[in-house]
Amino acid sequence: MGTAHLNDAGAMVAERQTxxxxxxxxxxxxxxxxxxxxxxxxxxxxTASIFRSWQAAMLEQVQVVAVQLPGREYRMEEPLLSDMxxxxxxxxxxxxPLLDKPFVFFGHSMGALVGFDxxxxxxxxxxxxxxxxxxxxxxxxxxxxxxxxxxALPDEEFIAAVRDYNGMPEELLAEESLRDLWLxxxxxxxxxSAVYEYVEQRPLECxxxxxxxxxxxxxxxxxLEGWRSQTAGEVRYFRxxxxxxxxxxxxxxxxxxxxxxLKEQLARHRVRDDPRIA
Numbered sequence: 275m276g277t278a279h280l281n282d283a284g285a286m287v288a289e290r291q292t293x294x295x296x297x298x299x300x301x302x303x304x305x306x307x308x309x310x311x312x313x314x315x316x317x318x319x320x321t322a323s324i325f326r327s328w329q330a331a332m333l334e335q336v337q338v339v340a341v342q343l344p345g346r347e348y349r350m351e352e353p354l355l356s357d358m359x360x361x362x363x364x365x366x367x368x369x370x371p372l373l374d375k376p377f378v379f380f381g382h383s384m385g386a387l388v389g390f391d392x393x394x395x396x397x398x399x400x401x402x403x404x405x406x407x408x409x410x411x412x413x414x415x416x417x418x419x420x421x422x423x424x425x426a427l428p429d430e431e432f433i434a435a436v437r438d439y440n441g442m443p444e445e446l447l448a449e450e451s452l453r454d455l456w457l458x459x460x461x462x463x464x465x466x467s468a469v470y471e472y473v474e475q476r477p478l479e480c481x482x483x484x485x486x487x488x489x490x491x492x493x494x495x496x497x498l499e500g501w502r503s504q505t506a507g508e509v510r511y512f513r514x515x516x517x518x519x520x521x522x523x524x525x526x527x528x529x530x531x532x533x534x535x536l537k538e539q540l541a542r543h544r545v546r547d548d549p550r551i552a
Contacts, residue, residue, distance in 0.1 A: 295349055296368040298322050298340045300329035309335040310405075310540055311377040312532070313369065315385030317411070317521075318463030319456060321346045324522075331529045336536050339372060341365055341388070345459055354462035358470050362391035366399075373402045376543055378536060382521050383492070384463055386412035387470065390504070393478055403480055405539045407505075408532065410485040411518055413497025414504055419467040420492060429457065436460065481507035483535060485528065487520035488513055 312332065314325045322340035329338040343361065345354035355361050365388065373396075381389035386409040397403060413419075424435040433453075482505050486493050502509045512531055514524040521528060 293371075294368040295344075295352075296342055296365060297372070298342055300326065300338060300340075303337050305374075307335070308337045308375055309543070310536060311337045311339055311372060311375055312536065313372075313377055313379050313389070313404075314338060314340045315365075315379070315381035315388045316341070316343070317383035317385050318467065319460035323347065327525075328529065331533070333533055333536055333540070335540060341385075343463075345462065354459060356462040356465035356469070358387065358391055358466055361388060361466065362395055366392045366395040369396075370401070376405050376539065377402075378406045378408065378539065379404045380408040380410065380532065381412070382410040383412050383518065384467055386410055387415055387467065390415050390478075393480070394475060397478070403478070406481050406483060406535065407478070408483045408485065408535070409501060410521060410528075411487065411490060411493065413493050414500030415470070416472045416503070417494075417497040417500055419470065421464075422468040425461050425464040425468050429453075432457075432461070436464075477503065478505040479507060480505060482509045483531075484509065484511045485520075485531070486511070486513055487516040487518060487524075489515075489517045490520065492518050 312328075314322075314328065316322055316324050322342040325338060325340040328340075332338055342349060343355060344352035369392070379389040379393065381387070386407075389407055390409070393404060393407060421435065424432060427435060482501050484498055484501050486498055498511065514520040514527055516523040
């Protein structure tokens with residue numbers, strides 16, 4: 275969930291939209307230069323712009339691909355989606371041409387839930403799995419979202435409720451035209467979490483890296499621990515100073531950690547691809 279970095283008009287000028295409106299890259303790296311992709315899923319109320327600075331901070335061989343949901347930025351004319359059963363299959367389908375290289379999923383809050391469900395769809399279809407899921411600022415999917423019901427509150431009560439998340443820029447609250455822009459989007463995205471129905475399936479195979487903020491009231495110890503049951507692989511935890519939006523306040527530390535993880539993954543693939551490397 276979130277409302278920080280809610281840019282729309284012209285926000286992605288530096289980025290390059292791919293053949294699909296769902297995906298944005300920030301470079302024109304050749305297929306040969308890319309050795310791994312990092313697919314990034316934004317949180318509720320946000321846009322793909324939150325990842326606009328990531329490519330510059332990323333390892334040279336990694337291509338950042340940001341997933342853009344409908345109803346925001348250059349997709350403003352498209353209807354908002356409020357159900358994961360609409361979102362995850364569409365995302366999975368649009369990723370297919372880019373699964374030719376090893377890849378990692380990163381999702382913050384609602385984005386972690388989207389990434390999780392997309393992995394399950396790819397697995398059902400017998401397609402390539404990610405090297406890792408990085409689940410940031412989110413309880414495991416089997417845990418019901420804490421604030422189910424607020425998405426249906428009247429505007430003023432709804433705004434008061436989400437202000438409690440410490441991610442609501444005051445200028446958005448004061449300016450009516452801006453409220454008209456982000457309010458429907460945030461409601462739709464929070465509805466995704468509110469109506470999400472967890473379905474029991476066998477655990478994933480990929481390792482999971484769980485990131486969380488020390489002051490984040492939207493996650494719980496039990497909810498974070500719950501990720502352990504979602505994979506047969508290793509689950510590790512890293513905490514950062516900050517609330518639910520530590521992704522921004524501690525961005526330098528978060529990116530350093532992601533780069534370290536991707537570097538390890540790239541090294542493993544080098545050894546796997548060339549048996550002469552010990």
